[in-house]
Amino acid sequence: MTINNAYDIVVAGSGAAGLTAALAAAAGGASVVVLEAADRWGGTSGISGGAVWVPVNHRSAGDSADDALAYCARHAPGRDPELVRAFVEAAPRMARFVEEHSPITFTAMRYPDTFAETPGGRAAGRHLEVAPLKVGALGPWNELVWPMPYPSVLTNDEVFGGGVHGGGALPYELLQRRMAADEVTMGLGLVVGLLHGCRAAGVELVRGARVRELVQSSDGTVTGVVAEVGGERREIAARRGVVLANGGFEADTGLSRRQLGSPAPVPLAPPVNDGDALRMALAAGAEPAHLGESWCWPAVQVPGETWELAPGVPRPRMVVSERTMPHVLWVNQHGRRFVNEATHNCCLALAETDPSTHQPRNGPAWAVGDAQFRERYAVAGVAPGQPAPDWLITADSLAELAGLLGVDAKALEETAARFNAGAREGHDPDFGRGESVYDRYTGDPMAPHPTLGTVEVPPFFALPLHRGTIATKGGARTDGAARVLRWDDTPVPGCFAAGTAAAALFGPGAIANGMHLSFAMTWGWLAGTTAAGRR
Structure with missing residues (x-):
């Protein structure tokens, strides 16, 4: 595509934030171009679950702004209360706008808030997801976004409500019907819907165009960008402004290590977020914030697994069933449990420092499970019932497993015995696993207890755990x-x-699934409407 020399608004990045910003600006009458550095659209958004946390949304009843503010304020320590209020006010407006200006139809999910039991929390209704929609003229879906570990044709509610995530049977007829109809869901559906909306609104969409610099006038006003397009440097003017939505910095190992600590967390997103937005914002005079935080998630690296479009770059997997399902527990280098494995923010425990040794308190760490787990649930992508691969640590007894891990055998056996005693009674005396609505929802709905089950039937396995990150939280304030x-x-x-690209509104952990997408789209909508002069 031919790129003009000037637009009203230049958007860097084509994830949910950038596409929402472009759609909002175009709806306000501005000429807009989206410049995506990679050859695929969507970045992290495109391979995400696609849940968008929107309080007081138009698809569910019973919520209130006061409750949402109370919930957010309680779980946003040290954050700016005015920004929290701006988010709560703008998020529902953003969701309505997206529906009105794209083929996206949101549906309310049954997913609970992370801390649903606390003041202002809700057990369902605040999470929205895209109803299945057609890819259509955009072309084959597998050429639009980064490769996903599974086809995005089921909704989150179908996966969780139907027990698919817990080892339940796949709805093959529904899968075939969706695929035949060219329908997609989750993060892919979100990006596809926004792309359709942007195209209809006249937004120019350009891939393989990496924004490298911001152009500023003598008084500091940002007036355009310098981008690499087809191997050439192009200066593109932006009459009303530039929206930085081109990601964080987790793919830059050095930057990540310096800001997030060493060893750097394992990146779970496509390897495209190299810190360009942060560097450009700082060069323009921006104040950064929350550089030491990330949207962290436990990860496992299967030997030899790499990104298909980035040869040689490891592609870790998110740890999901190995933290929420029955018949598994986590232990640290002492052979002891150290966290409620099923909690949304369990990964924060992998970043803790022991004040007495100044070493990682809980690393190395492993997910330890048994034959009961392997019979029903996947382990790092290995389906139930399949032979254990060579890279999976296995043993016929916990004592033998402890020897392979280099942990105290007695401690591991005592840990399992205490956990098993509680599991038989349906409770976790040490960390309260399974007591929250969130824990139970993300567990196995068909098990006697959604997330608790004994670890006692050999053979046993141990899966090495790593501190991973979906995205960094540090950016321009x-x-x-x-x-x-x-x-x-x-x-x-x-x-x-x-x-x-912006400093995250909430932290240090997560207060709801899909909060990173909600913040991205809400701030994208605010950026687009402000830049277009509609606010």
């Missing part, structure tokens, strides 16, 4: 209109940020 702020709290004129 913004105000409630998504304008990038300087150190003196004044905006950098013409510069906006959304998604992981």
Whole structure:
């Protein structure tokens, strides 16, 4: 595609943040171009679960802004309350806007808030996901976004509500019907829907165009970008502003190690987030915030698994069933449990430092399970019933397993015995696993207890766990209109940020599934509407 020399608004990045920003700006009458550095659209959004946490949304009843504010404020320690309020007010408006300007239809999910039992929390209704929609003229879905570990044709509610995630039978007829109809869901569906909306609104969409620099006038106003397109450097003017939505910095190992600690967390996103947005924002005078935080998630690296489109770059897997299903527990180098494995924020425990030794408190760590687990659930992609691969640590007794791991055998046996005693009674006396709505929802709905079961039937296995990250949280500090702020709290004129290019609104952990997408899209909507002059 031919790129013009000037647009009203230039958007860097084609994830949910960038596409929402572009759609909002175009709806406001602005000429818009989206520049995507990679050869695939969507970035992390495209391979995500696609859940978007939207309080007081139009698809479910019974919520209130006061409850949402109370919930968010309680779980946003040290964050700016005015930004929290801006988010709660803007998120439902963003969701309505997206439906009105794209083929996306949101449906309310049965997914609970992470801390549903706390004041303002809800057991269902705040999470939205895209109803199945057609890819259509965009072309084959597997050429649009980064390769996914599974086809995105089932909704989250179908996966969780139907027990598929817990080893339940796949609905083959539904899968075949969706695939024949060219329908997609989850993060892929979200990106596809936004791409359709942007195309209909006249947004120019360009892949293989990496934004490298911001162009500023003598008074500091951002007036355009310098991008690499087809091996050439192009300066593209932006009459009303530039939206930075081109990701965080987890793919830059050095930057990640310096900001997030060593060893750097294992990146779970496509290897495209190299810190470009952060570097450009800082060069333009922005103040960064929350550089030491990330959307962390436990990870496992299967030997030899790499990104199909980035040869040689390891592709770790998210640890899901190995933390939420019965018949598995986690232990550290002492052979002891150290966290409620099923909690949404369990990965934070993998980053803890022991103050008495100044070493990782809980690393190395392993998920330890037994034959009961292997009979029903997958382990790092190995289907139930399949022979254990060579890379999976296995043993016929816990004592033997402890020897292979280098942990105290007595401690491991005592840990399992205590866990098993509680599991038989349906409770976890040490960490309360399975007591929250979140824990139970993400477990196996067909098991006697959704997330508790004994670990006692040989052979046993141990899966090495790593601190992983879906995305970094550190970025340019913004105000409630998504304008990038300087150190003196004044905006950098013409510069906006959304998604992981902006400093995250919530932290240090997660307060709801899909919060990173919700913040991305809400701040993208704010950036687009502000830049187009509609706010």
